[in-house]
Amino acid sequence: MLLLALAGCASDSSGEGGSGSSDASGDETAASDPTSNPSNPTNPSNPTDDPTDPTDDPSVDDTSADSGGDDSGDDTGPQGLEPLMPIVTGTCPTFAAGDLMFNPAGIEPRTVRVWMEDAAYDGGGRLQFYFHGTGGSPMEAEWGYNHWDTNNIAALTAAGGIVVAPYNDPATGNFPWFLTSGDRDDDLLLMDEVVACAVSELGIDLHRIHSAGFSAGGMHTSKASYLRAVYLASVVIYSGGFGSPGYAPWDSEPDNGFAAMVVHGGASDTYGGSVFFEDMSHYYIEQLQSSGRFAIECNHEMGHLVGPQQNSVDQFFADHPWGSQSYAAGLPDDFPDYCFLP
Numbered sequence: 001m002l003l004l005a006l007a008g009c010a011s012d013s014s015g016e017g018g019s020g021s022s023d024a025s026g027d028e029t030a031a032s033d034p035t036s037n038p039s040n041p042t043n044p045s046n047p048t049d050d051p052t053d054p055t056d057d058p059s060v061d062d063t064s065a066d067s068g069g070d071d072s073g074d075d076t077g078p079q080g081l082e083p084l085m086p087i088v089t090g091t092c093p094t095f096a097a098g099d100l101m102f103n104p105a106g107i108e109p110r111t112v113r114v115w116m117e118d119a120a121y122d123g124g125g126r127l128q129f130y131f132h133g134t135g136g137s138p139m140e141a142e143w144g145y146n147h148w149d150t151n152n153i154a155a156l157t158a159a160g161g162i163v164v165a166p167y168n169d170p171a172t173g174n175f176p177w178f179l180t181s182g183d184r185d186d187d188l189l190l191m192d193e194v195v196a197c198a199v200s201e202l203g204i205d206l207h208r209i210h211s212a213g214f215s216a217g218g219m220h221t222s223k224a225s226y227l228r229a230v231y232l233a234s235v236v237i238y239s240g241g242f243g244s245p246g247y248a249p250w251d252s253e254p255d256n257g258f259a260a261m262v263v264h265g266g267a268s269d270t271y272g273g274s275v276f277f278e279d280m281s282h283y284y285i286e287q288l289q290s291s292g293r294f295a296i297e298c299n300h301e302m303g304h305l306v307g308p309q310q311n312s313v314d315q316f317f318a319d320h321p322w323g324s325q326s327y328a329a330g331l332p333d334d335f336p337d338y339c340f341l342p
Helices: 001-007 120-122 138-145 152-158 188-204 216-227 275-292 310-319
Strands: 096-100 109-116 127-131 162-166 211-212 233-237 261-262 294-299
Touching: 096 188, 109 138, 109 152, 109 188, 120 152, 120 294, 127 138, 127 188, 127 216, 138 162, 138 211, 138 310, 152 162, 152 310, 162 188, 188 216, 211 216, 211 275, 216 233, 216 275, 233 310, 261 275, 261 310
Parallel strands: 127 162, 127 211, 211 233, 233 261, 261 294
Antiparallel strands: 096 109, 109 162
């Protein structure tokens, strides 16, 4: 049973740490910025969760994104490999826009924020997770996915897709997600329950389950990409990655060559003089490539921010269902010029 295959298989963080990188296993202050706020780096205690943030560069022309309706692409993995779905372990809520509570077996009930419309009940839509940074909230998804001039979430939900952004468990301590500084799998079990309920209640597209996250959420998503490779089709990492060269968590499906869009803010994407997200992004990309995965890198050089490439993120998910490495021969012409094949 998938439940048995996934439960208890969290990240082994003992390999993290090293010169010029964070040590998520031993030093919580080095794992992620504890005042992480991608929209307002100069005053982290005063978030400006606004997709029209003036730091978003309107000169970047990436507005021709596919918003996820009738997505095209090869939905079959290598040698006919199919995603493996988790099973429902609690009582599924009635899906609707707003805050919903899920009840995964073995952990406390957890609340998530959901963006959706009635079209989701027609089935076949995309599911996109979003994991916020330290000091953030689930509403961070609105500027993690929406560009200053494009409401990608609205287009996605109108086409039957859903966005799910969990609230963190306060038991994590300084950081919002257990995998940021340890190996507890509660947040993974929550992902499993959301996926299982969305399959059961909505009939989502099994080939179009994705995740993104920023900072601590980017670190969570980096590890989850391996730990939940059994069903994740592609991921976007904002200022995340792995803490040291050669590190990778347990690989739940080595044959799933999922695609990753790895976004960072360059040399100034740092925290506290000890966390270097550019390096962590590169360590993650190296592991992706060594395990047969596909990655693109985007260096917006704006420091510890999400950056202005949200339309390209939406297009990346649309173009990378399960088993797809659509950009192996080159990126679309309308991608920002700071995105490239590493």
